[in-house]
Amino acid sequence: MPASVTNFATHFFVLGDPLIYGADASIVLVTLAILFVLTYFKKWGWLWREWLTTVDHKKIGIMYLIAALLMFFRGGVDAILMRTQLVWPGMHFLQSEHYNEIFTTHGTIMILFMAMPFIFAMFNIAVPLQIGARDVAFPYLNAISFWMFFFGAMLLNLSFVIGGSPDAGWVSYPPLAGPEYSIGPGENFYLLALQISGIGSMGTGINFFVTILKMRAPGMTLMRMPLFCWSVLAASILIILAFPALTAALALLLFDRLAGSHFFTMLAGGNPMMYINLFWVWGHPEVYIVVLPAFGIFSEVVATFSRKRTFGYASMVASLMTIVVLSYLVWAHHFFTMGAGPGVNSFFALASMIIGIPTGVKVFNWLFTMYRGRIRMTAPMLWTVGFIPNFVIGGATGVMLASAPTDYQYHNSYFLIAHFHQVLIGGVVYGMLAGMYYWWPKMFGHMLNERWARHAFWWFNIGFYVCFMPQYLVGLMGMTRRIYDYPGDMGWNTLNLVSTIGAYMMGIGFILLVLDVVYSIFYGERDKTGDPWDGRTLEWSLPSPAPHYNFARIPIVTARDAWWIMKEARRGDLTDVSTTEGVESVRVTQSKQTAPQSLKQSGPLQPIHMPKDSGRPFVLSVCFFIFGWGLVFQWYWMAIPGFLGILASLLARSFEKETSYHIPVEEIEKTEAAYGRL
Amino acid sequence: MNKPFWTKWRHLMFVLLVPLVTSGCGERYLVLNPAGPVARIEQRLIILTIVMVLIVVIPVIILTAVIVARYRDRPDRTAPYMPEWSESKVLEVVWWGIPIVIIGIIGTFTVRDTFRLVKPQLPEAPLTIQVTSLNWKWLFQYPDQNIATVNYCKIPTNRPVEFVLTSDAPMNSFWVPQLGGQEYTMPGMAMRLWLQADKPGVYFGHGANFTGKGYAKMAFDVVATDAQGFDQWTKQVKASAPPLTKQGYKNLTTKQDIVGKQEFSSFPPGMFEADIRINGGMYMKHQLKEATD
Numbered sequence: 001m002p003a004s005v006t007n008f009a010t011h012f013f014v015l016g017d018p019l020i021y022g023a024d025a026s027i028v029l030v031t032l033a034i035l036f037v038l039t040y041f042k043k044w045g046w047l048w049r050e051w052l053t054t055v056d057h058k059k060i061g062i063m064y065l066i067a068a069l070l071m072f073f074r075g076g077v078d079a080i081l082m083r084t085q086l087v088w089p090g091m092h093f094l095q096s097e098h099y100n101e102i103f104t105t106h107g108t109i110m111i112l113f114m115a116m117p118f119i120f121a122m123f124n125i126a127v128p129l130q131i132g133a134r135d136v137a138f139p140y141l142n143a144i145s146f147w148m149f150f151f152g153a154m155l156l157n158l159s160f161v162i163g164g165s166p167d168a169g170w171v172s173y174p175p176l177a178g179p180e181y182s183i184g185p186g187e188n189f190y191l192l193a194l195q196i197s198g199i200g201s202m203g204t205g206i207n208f209f210v211t212i213l214k215m216r217a218p219g220m221t222l223m224r225m226p227l228f229c230w231s232v233l234a235a236s237i238l239i240i241l242a243f244p245a246l247t248a249a250l251a252l253l254l255f256d257r258l259a260g261s262h263f264f265t266m267l268a269g270g271n272p273m274m275y276i277n278l279f280w281v282w283g284h285p286e287v288y289i290v291v292l293p294a295f296g297i298f299s300e301v302v303a304t305f306s307r308k309r310t311f312g313y314a315s316m317v318a319s320l321m322t323i324v325v326l327s328y329l330v331w332a333h334h335f336f337t338m339g340a341g342p343g344v345n346s347f348f349a350l351a352s353m354i355i356g357i358p359t360g361v362k363v364f365n366w367l368f369t370m371y372r373g374r375i376r377m378t379a380p381m382l383w384t385v386g387f388i389p390n391f392v393i394g395g396a397t398g399v400m401l402a403s404a405p406t407d408y409q410y411h412n413s414y415f416l417i418a419h420f421h422q423v424l425i426g427g428v429v430y431g432m433l434a435g436m437y438y439w440w441p442k443m444f445g446h447m448l449n450e451r452w453a454r455h456a457f458w459w460f461n462i463g464f465y466v467c468f469m470p471q472y473l474v475g476l477m478g479m480t481r482r483i484y485d486y487p488g489d490m491g492w493n494t495l496n497l498v499s500t501i502g503a504y505m506m507g508i509g510f511i512l513l514v515l516d517v518v519y520s521i522f523y524g525e526r527d528k529t530g531d532p533w534d535g536r537t538l539e540w541s542l543p544s545p546a547p548h549y550n551f552a553r554i555p556i557v558t559a560r561d562a563w564w565i566m567k568e569a570r571r572g573d574l575t576d577v578s579t580t581e582g583v584e585s586v587r588v589t590q591s592k593q594t595a596p597q598s599l600k601q602s603g604p605l606q607p608i609h610m611p612k613d614s615g616r617p618f619v620l621s622v623c624f625f626i627f628g629w630g631l632v633f634q635w636y637w638m639a640i641p642g643f644l645g646i647l648a649s650l651l652a653r654s655f656e657k658e659t660s661y662h663i664p665v666e667e668i669e670k671t672e673a674a675y676g677r678l
Numbered sequence: 679m680n681k682p683f684w685t686k687w688r689h690l691m692f693v694l695l696v697p698l699v700t701s702g703c704g705e706r707y708l709v710l711n712p713a714g715p716v717a718r719i720e721q722r723l724i725i726l727t728i729v730m731v732l733i734v735v736i737p738v739i740i741l742t743a744v745i746v747a748r749y750r751d752r753p754d755r756t757a758p759y760m761p762e763w764s765e766s767k768v769l770e771v772v773w774w775g776i777p778i779v780i781i782g783i784i785g786t787f788t789v790r791d792t793f794r795l796v797k798p799q800l801p802e803a804p805l806t807i808q809v810t811s812l813n814w815k816w817l818f819q820y821p822d823q824n825i826a827t828v829n830y831c832k833i834p835t836n837r838p839v840e841f842v843l844t845s846d847a848p849m850n851s852f853w854v855p856q857l858g859g860q861e862y863t864m865p866g867m868a869m870r871l872w873l874q875a876d877k878p879g880v881y882f883g884h885g886a887n888f889t890g891k892g893y894a895k896m897a898f899d900v901v902a903t904d905a906q907g908f909d910q911w912t913k914q915v916k917a918s919a920p921p922l923t924k925q926g927y928k929n930l931t932t933k934q935d936i937v938g939k940q941e942f943s944s945f946p947p948g949m950f951e952a953d954i955r956i957n958g959g960m961y962m963k964h965q966l967k968e969a970t971d
Contacts, residue, residue, distance in 0.1 A: 266866035266958025408859020
């Protein structure tokens with residue numbers, strides 16, 4: 001074999017590590033299995049028509065959910081590998097380089113390719129149904145968003161076996177991530193994967209911002225919206241204003257790496273601090289982007305399963321919006337120790353602490369929503385109640401970290417690691433899982449098994465504390481993050497061992513969760529009513545899963561908790577009104593008069609205007625993938641056709657006239673009749 | 679799930695306590711065992727913040743358990759049920775108010791200590807040590823003594839030490855938990871960190887910011903002895919150790935490896951400042967001025 005070919009192969013494929021050979025083999029096997037199944041069952045057409053070309057928000061939501069769970073698995077395996085290496089000092093399970101790649105991909109995947117698609121799954125599944133809309137404002141853009149995310153994620157994941165993963169940490173600070181210290185394609189994978197999926201995130205932010213502001217059903221004023229929609233609105237504002245900073249940072253670093261520019265090198269007048277500032281101007285709002293929707297889900301779940309109105313709705317909205325504003329004013333707390341003066345550090349310390357106030361208020365409001373309610377400890381509620389102590393501790397350590405002089409001691413130590421895992425797992429992951437259990441029947445028409453769910457929750461929740469409480473302690477003992485090995489005489493050994501045990505317990509919890517999904521697909525209780533939880537918001541007024549067009553007639557909303565009010569009116573049940581204030585009883589009485597009208601939804605059905613499916617978002621994203629891949633390896637023969645493909649896809653859309661169609665009344669009648677709703 | 683909820687939480691509390699018990703000895707908690715004034719200010723603030731946040735954390739966790747236990751939906755439940763009750767000005771004021779007061783207190787002390795830690799009170803002239811983080815080792819230069827060490831440094835007790843920090847590699851962070859919090863080392867810049875040891879001892883230090891393959895092995899010792907011992911040690915290094923030449927420094931920087939402790943009886947004059955300049959300090963005039971002051 002010619003030397004050039006062997007040389008190419010050794011750079012292209014990652015060689016010499018049995019774990020990676022294992023990954024190679026499993027990727028090939030899984031791919032073959034998928035191809036075989038699709039071909040054997042003649043599902044290629046189905047896949048293309050029903051999924052790859054869909055612009056239906058419900059299907060896009062499901063695809064986001066599947067992708068998020070897969071990425072959760074990948075990121076979780078990374079975590080288990082790291083904890084295995086750290087179980088005891090002097091382990092030879094992973095080499096340094098391999099460990100560095102794994103913590104980099106763990107962070108990147110968990111934030112950008114697990115948390116982000118998970119919240120987008122919830123956006124897509126719930127928002128249009130909650131506000132009484134038939135789809136999002138820009139369904140075609142929604143499909144683009146998903147496929148851009150998907151191919152960005154693919155690009156990053158392939159780096160593990162092809163070319164080598166990035167290994168400069170998920171923050172990718174220059175100069176370590178610059179051309180001098182990160183040779184090879186790894187960092188390029190990171191930069192391009194984030195850039196491509198970032199376009200998708202931006203699209204989603206714009207889409208849901210407009211959807212919530214423009215597509216609400218008649219009568220649904222902003223202050224009658226479900227709190228989840230408020231949280232999505234807040235997160236969308238954050239996405240729109242924060243992601244451009246990341247885009248700029250990634251693009252400039254890519255120029256430094258590929259084109260020899262000097263934006264972030266100290267030489268030739270650049271400055272790495274500019275990257276660090278840009279990154280965190282995005283990075284801190286980013287954590288609120290992922291956690292605010294979780295707050296929204298908790299608000300929905302707590303009210304539903306306490307059979308009670310959300311306590312302090314206005315306060316909840318105010319705190320969401322306060323967080324939006326404040327989250328832009330705290331970014332420098334990620335680098336108190338990079339030489340900022342005491343004035344700057346004081347400002348960012350105070351701003352970071354102040355953001356704890358609205359967050360704390362939300363916790364009290366959830367508690368008092370449960371207070372004097374009737375709490376049903378279903379799976380979504382279990383994750384919600386589990387979240388509260390978790391987030392209170394995580395928030396408290398957050399305030400501790402915000403205090404600049406103490407941060408000099410916590411920074412980059414395991415104390416910090418424990419803190420942000422507690423808020424990101426305890427907040428975001430618990431929230432998304434609560435949302436998944438909550439809306440699962442709405443997505444798939446069947447419930448998830450409660451017994452399995454409880455086992456999964458307790459393994460995961462107890463495992464969480466076993467894993468991360470020791471990390472606070474070991475941080476106070478001086479253990480720094482991102483080390484693949486540590487000295488054995490520092491007293492860190494036992495705590496690391498305990499932490500690893502906890503990580504495995506969380507792994508078991510995740511496996512049980514997956515088994516719950518598999519079990520319930522076959523044996524889960526079918527949801528015939530469309531309202532299995534006795535819900536309060538409009539998505540529960542629809543059959544499960546909702547028909548393609550969502551609402552045969554757009555509902556008329558007369559109050560907050562619109563579906564609950566409609567049900568109350570239907571029951572003629574006003575016994576509780578006596579306990580409320582005067583304003584409330586007026587509201588309920590009014591709704592009693594108007595609700596039956598909207599319930600019966602009288603008047604003839606109208607044809608429904610719907611967007612056409614399109615394969616172009618998929619094609620466009622494939623072109624982006626090819627373009628990105630070409631740039632990663634600096635193969636311009638590949639990047640240029642990819643770029644031309646992008647342009648062609650965009651142009652083709654501009655010349656497209658027929659992008660929508662009408663569903664005829666007969667078809668709507670047929671569908672509604674099949675649900676028994678006519 | 680038919681047991682009362684708190685029994686579950688009892689198991690949880692047990693799990694929480696295990697690591698505390700098994701880890702044992704308190705002096706292992708370096709951050710909480712300060713050996714100098716800087717670390718002591720930080721430790722006191724840490725304890726203050728812990729106490730303040732616990733004022734919220736503990737009641738909220740108890741409240742959660744109590745509310746869930748009391749209002750669980752059961753057929754025989756007699757606790758009041760008020761499905762429409764959702765507003766209370768008084769309660770809202772209380773829980774906007776409590777966090778504001780707590781944050782106010784923590785914030786006041788935070789700002790005070792942030793300014794306090796910028797510069798120490800100076801009863802004595804400080805000792806200056808120039809620190810350069812390399813791949814993957816630490817170089818300490820003593821401009822007044824004209825000696826240098828690798829991966830450890832000696833300091834006199836009860837005398838403030840001014841560490842001037844830079845990097846001739848990706849940025850790292852210089853952290854000696856028992857003496858005080860960390861500060862980054864950045865190429866082309868000179869950062870300052872004031873530390874002081876009150877009692878003799880060997881203090882664990884470690885790079886705190888990831889710099890690649892050998893980063894995990896970037897531990898160093900800060901050895902504090904009395905002034906006499908420090909003088910003796912400098913004399914001994916001057917007498918016995920080899921000099922650090924320009925070539926020797928080049929070997930330290932370009933060989934990306936992990937080395938043991940080393941001493942040098944001298945180093946080329948102005949090497950630290952030149953290092954900052956060629957790494958980009960030339961574009962930051964004020965930085966360069968500060969470094970050479």
